[in-house]
Amino acid sequence: MVLKTFGWSFAVTALGLVAAFFYGGWVAFGVVAILSVLEISLSFDNAVVNAGILKKMNAFWQKIFLTVGILIAVFGMRLVFPVVIVAVSAGMGPVEAVDLALTDKDRYQELVTDAHPAIAAFGGMFLLMIFLDFIFEDRDIKWLHWIERPLAKLGKVDMLSACIALVVLLISSFTVATQAHQHGGGHADKTETVLIAGIAGLITYMVVGGLSGYFENKLEEEEEREHEAEEEAARTGRKRSAVALAGKAAFFLFLYLEVLDASFSFDGVIGAFAITNDIIMMALGLGIGAMYVRSLTVYLVRQGTLDEYVYLEHGAHYAIGALAVILMITIQYQIHEIITGLIGVVLIAWSFWSSVRRNRALAAAEEAAGPGEKTAVSSQA
Template sequence: MATRSLLTVPLLLTAAAAAVAWIAFGPAAALAFAALAVLEIAMAADSSVPMAGIAGRLHSPARRLFLSLGIVAGVLAMRLLLPPAAVAVGGATDPATAVDEAVFAPGSFSAHLAEVRPALAAFGAAFIWLVFAEYLFNTDRLIRRSWLGGLEARLARVARPRVWSVVTVATGVLVTTVLVGHQDAWAPGTVLPVALGGASGVTAYLASKRIARRALRGVDGTATGAVGTRWSWRIHVYASTVVFERGLVVFMLFEILDGVYSLSGSGVLGADGLGALEQAALAVAAIAVGAVFLARTTSRLDQAATLKRLRYLKAGAAYVLGVLAVLLWTSLLVPVPGAVVAWFGTVVIGLALATSLPWRAWARRLRRRTVAG
């Protein structure tokens, strides 16, 4: 993969936006924006592998839509709209009021987001575990080589894999709820959000999959067959469910585990002299840069058929989701260090990449050259 060509557009967008920020708001704002944009690009690199795996299951024109507008719009929508929606639902307030507070009263909004965080983390953990369980129990019954050996192979062959998915996630929700209840003396205000959040995550996942199945029903007989123009709207609906799933994963990784809402004005964008609207504009621009890089990286992985050549990379991406779900459940009981959040995806993907490379073939080639020489 040509890293230079992948970074060209995102870096040009970053440079242009940083220049505008410098002229409009000063050098501190430009540096703050550049730092956040680089962070977004780095985190997008980890998300590109699972995105490419999903793109491989789509067909034109849905694939083109997903790899361009779909990823960018989905990431922006989930990152920017889900927190105000969560605050509005959790606090029984008007959504417009929640959005207004997120922009103009970031400190108050962060406090309200922290109040609904347990329910949101429980929701995300259950939802993301079910996405991971698709790989773990091989719900699509794909032929694949196991990355982690015999246990993984046996789990991929279990009967009724969807039942196993629901059983494992229900166990995770129940165990977490019991531990949280025991930790906080079974206070209803602590236990109910975790239990209801987990149940809502399971419900949202099942609803998303039901919509996807209904959208694919009758599309040339299967989800993987050639798709005619008359069925393209159904494939777009299916692609939208995929964008929702991955957008939720990216949101949970940034906003919940990392503990910082992008428009909160804290952290990287806490530049002196910036008003609420200016900070919000810079945050949205940085998120957009990361989304563009994610779309370009995913498209390049898909075009190069990288996941087929690097046979364990898709498995690594799946295990990133499993670890993320476990970290979300863990964060309801104990604080999760930021370093763990920042590096776990990179480490897992790196191990999957390292085990996918043809080391033995390279060694044989080197030996033959040495003997011939």
């Protein structure tokens, strides 16, 4: 089962790591491995969400999502998009950016380093909004109760996430951005650059969230119409074309999944800039990670264990928040990429272990309780 589901991912991993070694030795090998783990950890909740929707689709549309969808996810968001970010930030064409990265790495590194404040501000704001919207939402299941309970109460204030993000952006623009100018010695002041890039990151987050909400509403409308059509067919005794209706519903599901996948993968792409500016290593690492996310989605659907490790989503979002802070700090200060990668891994591992302990505690409580009390124990957890 595991080999059948993850076979292609294992093969891509082996090829990607070998290519990384030949490209840049053991350093590149390690960076690509960390990027792969980072992408998987940040996108685990993506796989969970995808699996919850994918299981509603028929076999044909599942194959569409896992074939056409993987082309969009891997080659579109993970491979092409980093090049576009570098090209736009450095003020050059995508082809020129790729050619420069392959032929004149020193010049490319200089351009990317100069553009890093804009990249960091853009990505930091995008990631910070994802984290804040998650942490301010009142959830039935809480991981770090002492943090999440009071923040959930604060989350009832409208637009709190956007206000906090804008305050962080203003403070960063007039502190680390100005210091970056002083530290750079002769470079242009980055205050305006950081402000504009940060606002662009906030707008991008809102657009992506709006599109996701749009397709989600379309899906709900389609399901409601399908339910009404079924009731009408039952009253009149007429037969209806289930295939066509299922096709429309599945099509909206597919569109919704692609928008969700793009929004989730965006944080992995942006977060990768906190680890490396090398687009080759970035493409290899994120490509490997994207393959595992797709395989994990299929595995979760087939195994039906979506809710087994309930704190993993929390750990992934705390990792996103940590990356947001790191990106803003790197406008002025350099943080070693190994440290950046390990922070996310540690948070995911911690949330996984917390989930395992919770499951064991629930199992022990249910075993100790009487047969009639097991349901109550499960519902209270």
